[in-house]
Amino acid sequence: MTNLTQIGKQAKAAARKLASFDTVTKNKGLLSMADALVANQQVILTANKQDLASANEMPKKFLDRLMLNEQRITDMANGLRSIAQLSDPTAEIDRGWFNADGLQIIQRRVPLGVIGIIFEARPNVTADATGLTFKSGNAVILRGGKEALQTNLAITKILREALIQIDLPADAVQMVSDPSHESAQEMMNLTGYIDVLIPRGGRGLIQRVVKTATVPVIETGAGNCHVYVDRDANLDMATAITVNAKVQRPSVCNAAEKLLIHRQVAPTFLPVIAKALIKHGVHLRGDETTCQIMPEISPATKKDWDTEYNDLIMAVKVVDSLDEAITHINDHSTHHSETIVTDNLERGQKFQEQIDSACVYVNASTRFTDGGMFGFGAEIGISTQKLHARGPMGLSQLTTIKYEITGNGQVRK
Template identity: 55%
Template structure:
């Protein structure tokens, strides 16, 4: 039996047990894992320092190092996240609908766990905790495959979580980590159909495309966010600058950060010099078209690759357009279907934008940084789906379930 077969069999057996647990038992497990994280905080931070040292030696970018970094505040955030998820309603107790058909059969559509969920992710050790908590709360077992850059941190976190589970009715094998970071094993994991029911990649475009191309396990595509902000000719420009700076600067290394700014030509002369000055003061590199270069000193000429890129860094592409239609065409062409926003005081234009943009999250006069399961009121998220089947947008607990039909009769047979 191979290493992955062992993990898969363990997870499958654990999933059978977890799906039968009461909500109170799962909540106790989440609380116990939260306590264990605090108890193992020093070991986790020590392991994280080893990962950071290796990352710096291997030339990881500032953005990736930021995503990799743990501190007491971030660990406390993970602890509070576990407790918060424990307080959420159990999605597997939900009946979506119920009716009696013409044959007198009572038919119910009930929420059920997906089973065994595989998570492949990069850099961010907090995903180890978030994914575990959400999967268990929804009644699933989880197999985690983090990036090699966070291996020490993830191993320390998993040891703490499993110790927490050891004091509960949830089997420790409901949460497992692949500790071999080889690409060959990752490919084998993506094709572990006999054990894994669903695969969720979280990371950059390269990782997600690799999973989509190589996986035979069903995949939920998440995360790549080439997010756009369109400053319409009827925009409040002070509001537009505030939202622009928040979207680009508040946390540039995440998928809901802004990557492209589109500005109507009629307000470009007034808006761009001031906005660009604030961006450059914050250390943002600006690339744009010829109209941008004429208004923004030190800006470089943008390429098609720039307009298609998720930078996850202090870099922004800017496009000046002559009309609303040009803005929509640009977004349609380059969007990854994540989050797009318009700044406008024209009501009809705002409603047109909401209808014309085919992305998971579409905003009027607000920052794309709000694309987040916790912010939306889901209590957390496993990722942001940019596809349309099964789940779309921030994926909370319900997205980690499917449903089954339960049919109750009194001896009916079909004539």
């Protein structure tokens, strides 16, 4: 019996218990885990320092994701507390009716069971994922990257001990201690134990899981997001939205990577937005027309249009029409988040209708694509596929439906 098989068996047993817990019990567990994180801040920070020391050659953007401080731990704890305040999807009946034969049919939400999560150097995922899976009645098996191993193990130990102290199943949350590719591959094939696998990280990780896993997968995270500035845009608004979408937190999946500008406003707008972005340290790459207007901008390559930078880099393209912008985005985006800046309501509606992405905005930053911003509490990830969930995944997206049918002796004729 492999270690992962044992973990899977433990998770399955814990999931069966969790499925029967009422909302009060689950909230008690969440609050206990939140208090434990705050009480054990120094333990977590000590472990995090070990990880940071081992990862000192990582790019700065990845070190920022890995680094914890007292405020970030407090935020993790508050995230668990806010999940406790959310409605429990498994406590409600979706709908009920009687069919023609007099059978009472009830459709209700039930947990998925055991959720596996493979993620990279973001230790806050350990707490967020535990909170959402626990509240929705699921057990979780977590496998983080080697860069955050000590931090993840410390957080998981604290969460498990908090559950044990109030007589709840610690195996509701388990961390795979082996960060090797072999353990990830074994987890991708843990059929019979993991009901759904959610990868969180860069495009390489996500595609590797999607292509090789034999357990069901929800594809998340990769964000080649676009801002399109229409010919009828308020250019001051377009500047504010573009700067926010690109620079507020450039390493996350809902940051904008591409800027499309209508040809009619490009000569006026491009020098303004370039100055604003360069002021924030953004390196710009442009298509032929962009470079003609501003020769100091580096030429973009074909690869740029499909690249998620997660960095202070942005590619700029001048387009002749809304239709060209829509076609370009649909051809090159990862179907995550796109926005149009326009004062023309009809064009805004067309953009929302024809863009094939999970979240499509009019006159707002793509940075709002987030479970917390949508009112879902902490999110498990942002799904860029169409089944079984799409967009920010909160509690409801971690459940499925079940039909309960009651009769009084009916047989089918």
